[in-house]
Amino acid sequence: MGSSIDIRLDSLVNPQPVNSRAALVANSASVRGTFYLETFGCQMNEHDSEKVAGVLLSRGYQRVENPEAASLILYNTCSIREKAAQKVFSRLGVYRELLGKDQKIGVLGCVAQQEGEEIFRRAPWVSLVCGSASYRNLPQLLAQVEAGEQRVTGLDNDTDETFETEITRRDNPCRAYITIIEGCDKACTYCVVPFTRGPERSRDSSRILAELRQLADVGYSEVQFLGQTVNSYADPSPRKMKFSELLVEAAQVPGIRRVRFTTSHPSDFGKDIVDAIDAHPAICNHIHLPVQSGSTRVLRAMRRTYSRQEYLEKIALIRAATRPIAVTTDIIVGFPGETEAEFAETLSLVDKVRYSGVFSFKYSTRPNTAALSMPDAVPEEEKRRRLAVLLEKQRNFQLEDLQKLRGTAVEVHVDGKSKKENQWYGHSSFNCVVNFSSSSEDLLGRYVNIRVTACTPNSLLGEHTL
Ligand code: 5AD
Ligand code: SF4
16 A cells, blocks of 8 residues: 555645636536535544545545535534434535535435435435445445446445545644544443444554654644544554554654544553553643443443443552643433432542543433433433533532642643734643733744643633743
8 A cells, every 4th residue: 555645734735715606617627526525523523524535635626615616515424412313414404405406415424324325215315325434435436426326325334444545634734633443342332333433443553653654744743543442452463562552652753742542441441551651741641531420330331341440440540640641531421220329429430530621411312222222211301400510510620720720831732823813722731722822923833831820611821931
């Protein structure tokens, strides 16, 4: 396989703005077509879209920024939210209104995999339905669509291959994403991912590192390894690199200053990862370690493969590090059968761990999941109440902890400039958002030391010390 090319947003020759179908026709003499790509969902989905855009660009398509101007509209969907399919069908209804003759629509991602051919039945104006496990077949599928086939599907989910692209069209000029493991082999009873993204497939470490070196060569200094269970990484190459070894090797690539990874699964989380962070400042001191519940009974019902105690032992490993490490988590409240006492266990775990951030969700049903048929649904109102209690507790912790940083200096990788004059924002190694003032020009992509002056529950405020 030849080497791949990464296109950075700022180095990309901007596609011609195409604002009307007439302009599209005029343009199409020189290009195969134009595409508009709308994305929902997690970072994995965002990054999948970057790779899909790369495939299209390498096939001679041009990207346009409004759907009316596109010969191909692609909609990369997510099913993590409640009623995802319903939302997708309603969006497809909006597209139908826009759709001109010769325009095609494709549905990608989790809802495509989940709903499959049902999409053609309910939205016959769609030409392509493709789940993420079939993206590697996109070039052939696109050729079928281009040849005028009406109902092209990529729904094969039983694969051991990963989605390797020649070109990835990177949208974030500061942080590059690299998927190191696709799919998921866990079987959490509430989760649709094993169904929509298929079985776990890890990429060769040599390919990952080659991609990383190339990113460093084009100027990226921060990388984030992605996977639903990123630390379950199992190198298929003879090198058999452990996940923690991959982190260390990545941190040593010249030009790379920050290595991040998400999402870690507690069962596959070991001390070697903490040791790697401790020994290599380029590996960011932030771990996203979803707990989902503080009750062992609920964790068993969720089939999370660890107990409350085992999770807390992983936290103890992290807290024993010499570098402070920020820990964030995901929590589901109101899982079927969750009692008040079990919810209280979640609250007490939150007290114990003292997270830097919590993404909390009210349990809601997903198609094809084991929890669908579980009895004792928690009433919606009670779920809402539990969520509010959890949010309030966490908000106070965050405020208290961030306030302690007042007067200290943090290193910030600058992501952008806000609309207000002399105002910039970026992230600390902990992954905390930092908003700061600076009269310097041209800070984008630079690392600066910021003196913290104030905070909100979710961000630090500060000033650039020159
Ligand atoms: N209901 C509520 N939250 C869910 N999540 C996944 N599936 C569900 C569901 N059915 C949450 C989990 C996961 C995060 C990405 O989304 O907390 O870690
Ligand atoms: Fe879903 Fe569980 Fe896999 Fe995470 S580990 S993607 S929650 S099945």
